[in-house]
Amino acid sequence: MTGSHHRILVVEDDPETAGQLADSLASNGYQVDVAASGGEALSRGIAGGYAVITIDRMLPDIDGIVVMRRLRDGGVAAPILIISALGEVDDRVRGLRAGGDDYLVKPFSFVELLARVEALGRRSDTVVKETVLRVGDLAMDLVSRTASRGGKDIWLLPREFQLLEYLVRNEGRIVSRAMLLQHVWDLHFDPTTNIIEVYVGRVRRKVDGQQAYPLIHTVRGIGYCFRAPR
Amino acid sequence: MLLAKTLTSSTFKLALIAIGTFGLIVSGILGYVYLSTSSYVRGRSDRAIKSECSDLLAANDRIGRDGLAALIKQRIADGNWADHVYLLVDPSLAPLAGNLQAWPSTITTDAGWTEFRVPPSSAGMDQPLIRAMLEGLPNGDRLLVGRDIGDLDSFTRQIKMAVFISVVLIFSLAGVASVLITRRTVGRIESINATSRAIMLSGLDKRIPLRGTRDEWDRVAENLNLMLDRIELLMSEVKQVSDNVAHDLRTPLTRMRGRLEKAYHTQRSGGSDQSLIGDTIADLDAVLRIFASLTRIAQIEAHTRKGAFRKVDLVEIVGKVVELYDAAAEQDGTCLTVAGDRAVFAVGDSDLIFDAIANLVDNAIKHGRAGGDVVVTSEVVDGRPVISIADSGPGIPPDEREQVFKRFYRLEHSRYAPGNGLGLSLVAAVARLHGARIEMLDNSPGLKVKVWFSAPTT
Numbered sequence: 271m272t273g274s275h276h277r278i279l280v281v282e283d284d285p286e287t288a289g290q291l292a293d294s295l296a297s298n299g300y301q302v303d304v305a306a307s308g309g310e311a312l313s314r315g316i317a318g319g320y321a322v323i324t325i326d327r328m329l330p331d332i333d334g335i336v337v338m339r340r341l342r343d344g345g346v347a348a349p350i351l352i353i354s355a356l357g358e359v360d361d362r363v364r365g366l367r368a369g370g371d372d373y374l375v376k377p378f379s380f381v382e383l384l385a386r387v388e389a390l391g392r393r394s395d396t397v398v399k400e401t402v403l404r405v406g407d408l409a410m411d412l413v414s415r416t417a418s419r420g421g422k423d424i425w426l427l428p429r430e431f432q433l434l435e436y437l438v439r440n441e442g443r444i445v446s447r448a449m450l451l452q453h454v455w456d457l458h459f460d461p462t463t464n465i466i467e468v469y470v471g472r473v474r475r476k477v478d479g480q481q482a483y484p485l486i487h488t489v490r491g492i493g494y495c496f497r498a499p500r
Numbered sequence: 501m502l503l504a505k506t507l508t509s510s511t512f513k514l515a516l517i518a519i520g521t522f523g524l525i526v527s528g529i530l531g532y533v534y535l536s537t538s539s540y541v542r543g544r545s546d547r548a549i550k551s552e553c554s555d556l557l558a559a560n561d562r563i564g565r566d567g568l569a570a571l572i573k574q575r576i577a578d579g580n581w582a583d584h585v586y587l588l589v590d591p592s593l594a595p596l597a598g599n600l601q602a603w604p605s606t607i608t609t610d611a612g613w614t615e616f617r618v619p620p621s622s623a624g625m626d627q628p629l630i631r632a633m634l635e636g637l638p639n640g641d642r643l644l645v646g647r648d649i650g651d652l653d654s655f656t657r658q659i660k661m662a663v664f665i666s667v668v669l670i671f672s673l674a675g676v677a678s679v680l681i682t683r684r685t686v687g688r689i690e691s692i693n694a695t696s697r698a699i700m701l702s703g704l705d706k707r708i709p710l711r712g713t714r715d716e717w718d719r720v721a722e723n724l725n726l727m728l729d730r731i732e733l734l735m736s737e738v739k740q741v742s743d744n745v746a747h748d749l750r751t752p753l754t755r756m757r758g759r760l761e762k763a764y765h766t767q768r769s770g771g772s773d774q775s776l777i778g779d780t781i782a783d784l785d786a787v788l789r790i791f792a793s794l795t796r797i798a799q800i801e802a803h804t805r806k807g808a809f810r811k812v813d814l815v816e817i818v819g820k821v822v823e824l825y826d827a828a829a830e831q832d833g834t835c836l837t838v839a840g841d842r843a844v845f846a847v848g849d850s851d852l853i854f855d856a857i858a859n860l861v862d863n864a865i866k867h868g869r870a871g872g873d874v875v876v877t878s879e880v881v882d883g884r885p886v887i888s889i890a891d892s893g894p895g896i897p898p899d900e901r902e903q904v905f906k907r908f909y910r911l912e913h914s915r916y917a918p919g920n921g922l923g924l925s926l927v928a929a930v931a932r933l934h935g936a937r938i939e940m941l942d943n944s945p946g947l948k949v950k951v952w953f954s955a956p957t958t
Contacts, residue, residue, distance in 0.1 A: 354914065377788060379781075429823055455824060458851065463862055467825040 277301045278387065281325040281337065282353070283310040291324070294380040295387065308332030316344040320392045324383075325370075327354030335368045341368040349390035353378070365472065381492045383446045392440075403438045406498030408485055410438055419481060428455065430473045437486065437496035446493040470494060504682075511685045523671050530663040538656040545631065545647055546613075552584065553633045558643040568643075569597035583648045585618075591640035600644070607644075611636055629653055640903040680937075688717045692724065704732040736780050737906065748790055752783035758939055792872030793922040800852065800929040811956060812853060814878045814885055819855045822876055825865060833871040836861070840877040844952040846885040848934045856930040857921040860889045860949055868893035868946065885953040892946040901940040927951075 276298045282288040282365055292302040308329045315323055315337075327334040337395070349371040362419070366373060372386050400401040403410040407420045415431055417424045426434065433454045437445060446448075448464040451457045470486065478484040487495045506512055560568040565588075572586045576599045587598030596603060604616045612633050617627040632646025695708045707728060708721040763776050778838070822838050829836035857876070862873040868891030877888045896904060905928040931938050931951060939950040 375792075455820070457820075457824075461824075461858065461862070463866065464829060465828045465862075466827055468831045469824070472827045472830070488859065491778065 277303070277320050279303050279305060279311070279314055279320045279348075281305045281308070281315075281323065281329065281334070281460075283307065283326060283328075283330050287326075288411050291383070292378070294384065295376070298384055300387075306330075310336045311337050312340055312344070314342045315346050315455060318346065320346075320348045322354055322466060323339070324349050324351040329353055337367050341458075351383075351386055351390055353383075379492065381444060381489070382446045382448065385446050385449060385493070388443045388490050389440060389445075389449065393442075403435070405438055405441050405496065406483070408498075410435060416478075419477065425461050426473070426476060430469075430476070431436070433469065433473055434477065437494060440496065442495070443488050444495050445460040445494055450492065454463075505690065506679060506683045506686050509686045511902055512678060512682040515682055517676060519671065523667065523674065525665075526670055527667050530666060533657050534656070534663050536808050537659055541652050541655060542649075545649055548611050549633050549645055549647055551915060552581075553643070556586075556643060556645060557635060557637070563641060565596070565637075565641060572597040583651075585632060585644070585646040587644040589642050589644075592643075593642070596641070598644070603642075603644070607634065609634060610642075627736075631849070644795050645906055646858040655850075685717075686720075692721065695724075699728070704728060705737060715747065727817070740906070746796065749787055750909075756780050756783050771835065790922070793926065797922065797929045799927070800933055806933070808849050809847050810850075811845055812850040813849055814846055814853070814887055814953075815840070815842065815859060817850060817854050818876050818878045818887060821854060821861050822860065825861050828862075829865050829874060832865055834865050834868060835873045836865065838877075839875055840879040844878045844880055844885045844887075845956050846934070846951070847956045852930045852933065854928045856951070857887060857889070859927050860951075863923060864889050864891040864893075864947075864949075867891070872946070881952075883955045884953070885950060886950055887953075888950040889949055890943045890946060890948040892943065895942060895947040896940060898942075905938070 276308070278295055278298060280288055280291045280295070280302055282304065283306050283327075284289060284394045285287075288304045288306065292304055295302045299319075305314050308331045311323075311325065312332075314465060323346070325338055329337065334352060338352070341350070350369065351372045351374060352366075352370040353376060354373045355376040374386055376382065387464055401411065401413050403412065408417065409419075410431075410460055411419045412435070417426055417434060429478070433450065436450065436453050450466055450470070451461075469499055474484075474486045478486055482500050485498060487497065489495050527610055534576070549819060554780065556568060556571065559571050566922045569588055571885045572588055575581045575584065576586060585598075585600055587600040587603065588596045588605050590596055590599075593603045593947075603906065606616045607614055613631070613633055615631050616628065617629055627651045628648045630646045632644050635643045635645075637643055651810060677809075681882040692708050695706050698706045707725045710718050710721055710725075743775065754822070759776055763773065818838060818840075822836055826836060861874065872892035873890075874892075875890045877890070879886055879888075895932070905924050930936075939953040941950065
């Protein structure tokens with residue numbers, strides 16, 4: 271990884287939130303710059319070199335969406351995470367249409383933010399077109415849509431395969447439930463019940479059941495992490 | 501006070517305009533009657549004078565000055581010509597015959613029509629008004645033939661008087677009537693105004709009094725009262741909701757506060773701190789979720805999303821929901837199945853419809869019987885797309901079926917099940933936005949919720 275992959279621009283006008291964001295990102299190995307206004311965000315952002323930019327939707331001078339559009343117009347290709355207190359789907363759609371890559375509604379957990387930033391940072395890496403994904407003794411054939419563990423086939427429904435693929439692609443990173451809903455089901459929806467847990471539980475039984483070690487780990491209160499023991 | 505309001509009211513101004521127009525027309529008609537009557541009467545008398553005059557002229561031609569004088573005397577003596585005035589004078593204006601003392605001094609013309617007053621023959625008598633025709637005779641004599649038109653004059657004066665009195669009467673009666681009518685109108689409006697002011701001052705429990713006349717004012721008052729009933733109901737619902745919000749938020753907030761307070765007064769220990777913080781975060785999340793649901797419902801109810809409506813495939817949405825809840829149903833031992841037609845389309849917002857159906861399926865699994873069935877059907881009935889969700893649980897008593905759509909409403913037996921009582925409110929809000937009707941039926945046993953969308957226009 272080059273240095274730019276660790277630099278993050280946080281655009282946030284509330285000093286305490288900005289400080290918390292900067293702290294939590296810094297403690298995870300990122301180098302964080304904070305811009306407190308739209309103007310500052312534009313000058314810093316266009317100067318470039320950021321792996322990910324997070325923009326608050328409501329800034330004192332310029333609307334976050336406008337900042338984002340100007341950054342894009344200025345040739346900034348870094349993935350942008352919009353953070354907003356406006357939770358309605360319309361705003362989400364508007365934010366994404368204006369050039370945002372992901373959307374997070376305030377208030378959020380820092381683990382969720384970190385997971386999103388990691389996922390976005392990875393997206394800006396050159397994605398290698400693989401046809402087989404391997405983690406530990408698990409292999410996923412993306413062409414034949416089959417999975418096996420230790421050479422033994424695992425029978426998965428299409429949606430279960432997609433879920434496993436998303437977990438495997440984010441190997442070693444935390445994936446939140448909202449991210450699963452968004453990327454596996456394409457839903458912006460807040461289920462009141464534990465349907466995602468139950469769904470992951472079913473996949474887990476198929477993947478980890480009667481195996482030497484588990485691959486799918488639960489991160490309490492947040493989501494899941496897929497990793498093989500070292 | 502009321503009089504001032506009466507005089508400034510728009511009804512009164514309208515009445516004045518109506519009175520003015522009507523009065524002018526009536527005055528015109530009466531004026532015409534007067535003019536035509538008086539000209540008819542005058543014309544008759546003029547014709548009589550003229551024919552008498554030409555009779556005398558012919559007599560003069562025939563029998564000469566003395567004959568004419570004799571004829572005039574004879575006419576004067578005859579009672580039939582009692583109201584006639586005759587005077588024949590020689591060129592020096594000395595009277596030759598007639599019942600006038602002298603040639604009237606007011607006459608300036610030589611021939612044609614004239615009017616004059618005769619000096620009274622005795623004191624105290626009226627000066628009769630004479631209308632007369634003058635003629636010059638070939639021998640230089642001058643003849644005056646006239647009539648006392650005093651009667652005619654008083655007749656036309658009476659007509660004039662009658663016309664004037666009727667016009668005045670019409671105007672004043674109409675004025676009084678319009679004041680009375682306006683006053684009545686203003687009175688009704690005042691009673692509505694008074695009620696409005698009372699409502700603004702004290703509260704929504706006041707109603708506009710009805711007079712039981714079933715007129716348009718009573719109808720206005722009735723409708724306003726109905727509107728007030730509706731507003732009062734909404735207000736009480738809002739109050740109910742805010743009470744519920746306060747309760748539902750206060751409970752976790754109190755728990756959090758107590759927990760933090762206890763932690764503040766005790767020694768730090770890593771393990772208990774962690775569980776305290778974890779519990780507090782979970783409670784905070786519950787609070788935030790309630791907020792999010794409430795704002796979402798409010799946003800849906802603001803109807804701003806109709807712009808995003810397009811044709812959506814209900815079968816596809818149902819499929820997605822069922823797939824998402826499949827694992828949850830399996831865990832509960834519930835058999836979740838899809839049924840119905842292959843192509844069912846509606847017009848709407850697919851995200852919101854998904855939310856609504858997901859909530860209904862969620863409820864069906866949660867409140868249905870463990871090990872029972874949940875069937876989600878999408879079909880077209882009478883051209884209308886319908887989605888029904890049927891479970892085999894305890895159902896909802898008929899008298900509570902309306903209530904469950906209220907915010908924070910929880911059925912007695914589900915009070916301690918997870919959930920915040922906002923799911924069906926969201927369903928109701930989505931249905932309202934889509935103009936869809938929700939029907940709750942008995943699935944004996946269980947509940948069947950049918951969502952009737954409106955037929956998509958192609």
